[in-house]
Amino acid sequence: METGELSRAMVVAIDGPSGSGKSSVSRGVASALGLAYLDTGAMYRAATWWCLHQGVPLTDTAAVAAQVRGLPLVMGTDPAAPTVHVGGIDVGEAIRETAISSAVSAVATNLEVRAELGRLQRVAIDEARERTGIVAEGRDITTVVAPDADVRVLLTATEDARLARRARDVHGSDDAAAVEATRDQVLRRDADDSTVVQFHVAADGVVTVDSSHLDFDQTVQAVLDVVESVVGPRS
Numbered sequence: 001m002e003t004g005e006l007s008r009a010m011v012v013a014i015d016g017p018s019g020s021g022k023s024s025v026s027r028g029v030a031s032a033l034g035l036a037y038l039d040t041g042a043m044y045r046a047a048t049w050w051c052l053h054q055g056v057p058l059t060d061t062a063a064v065a066a067q068v069r070g071l072p073l074v075m076g077t078d079p080a081a082p083t084v085h086v087g088g089i090d091v092g093e094a095i096r097e098t099a100i101s102s103a104v105s106a107v108a109t110n111l112e113v114r115a116e117l118g119r120l121q122r123v124a125i126d127e128a129r130e131r132t133g134i135v136a137e138g139r140d141i142t143t144v145v146a147p148d149a150d151v152r153v154l155l156t157a158t159e160d161a162r163l164a165r166r167a168r169d170v171h172g173s174d175d176a177a178a179v180e181a182t183r184d185q186v187l188r189r190d191a192d193d194s195t196v197v198q199f200h201v202a203a204d205g206v207v208t209v210d211s212s213h214l215d216f217d218q219t220v221q222a223v224l225d226v227v228e229s230v231v232g233p234r235s
């Protein structure tokens with residue numbers, strides 16, 4: 001490289017519906033490639049946690065937007081140990097509770113919130129592009145937040161596969177009762193989220209990886225194969 005020439009590290013954008021494996025697979029890909037990792041869903045969850053913590057009704061869209069514009073959010077982007085702090089409080093576990101999973105779509109469908117969190121996400125991605133590079137995952141990263149990413153992937157899986165995975169995650173079982181108890185978190189939430197953002201069909205230039213019949217390691221490898229096919233083999 002010429003002296004003074006700016007080197008720009010890789011940005012990988014991954015979108016997909018709930019339970020498709022975005023978070024776990026993105027972390028695996030980021031670790032394999034030595035990139036940072038940004039969980040944008042965790043940002044929507046943290047915003048939801050903060051509004052509830054502040055006693056703001058999520059139906060009051062203007063008040064929610066005002067809270068999010070002042071959101072004291074710090075995202076830790078190490079794929080081995082990603083962290084989320086709001087107002088100095090470690091909310092990494094609290095934002096995964098069912099109460100937040102059930103409420104988060106009310107915040108994620110607030111267009112002023114999307115504009116503000118999208119802005120924060122672009123800042124994080126642009127900073128990482130000048131340093132380590134990053135894998136950013138969510139629902140609109142390939143289309144709205146980072147349509148200029150070097151690699152763009154839509155991770156999909158059948159409804160049954162996604163429900164079973166989430167049921168195992170939350171209830172430790174994928175029997176019929178556990179799957180039923182997970183339905184709201186996965187399908188109703190995806191339906192609500194789909195009203196403001198499209199993550200079921202790959203946009204132009206976005207490569208689909210269907211993980212329905214792949215295990216975790218195979219899915220990470222499939223995404224690494226896409227990266228290699230787009231940017232070439234690692235040196």
Ligand SMILES: Nc1ncnc2c1ncn2[C@@H]1O[C@H](COP(=O)(O)OP(=O)(O)O)[C@@H](O)[C@H]1O
Nearest residue numbers: 018019020021022023024165211214215216219
């Ligand atoms: N290809 C896969 N095969 C089986 N299980 C998977 C696969 N990808 C992810 N998982 C598991 O499914 C669950 C949901 O994955 P997660 O990464 O949280 O999905 P998302 O972020 O898309 O909601 C996790 O327990 C994860 O380990």
Ligand SMILES: Nc1ccn([C@H]2C[C@H](O)[C@@H](COP(=O)(O)OP(=O)(O)O)O2)c(=O)n1
Nearest residue numbers: 018019040041042044104108138139140193
């Ligand atoms: N870029 C993004 C990321 C997440 N969201 C929304 C969609 C979800 O309802 C919430 C939480 O996302 P998250 O990825 O944690 O959801 P999962 O439970 O992993 O499916 O935020 C979004 O609207 N845009």
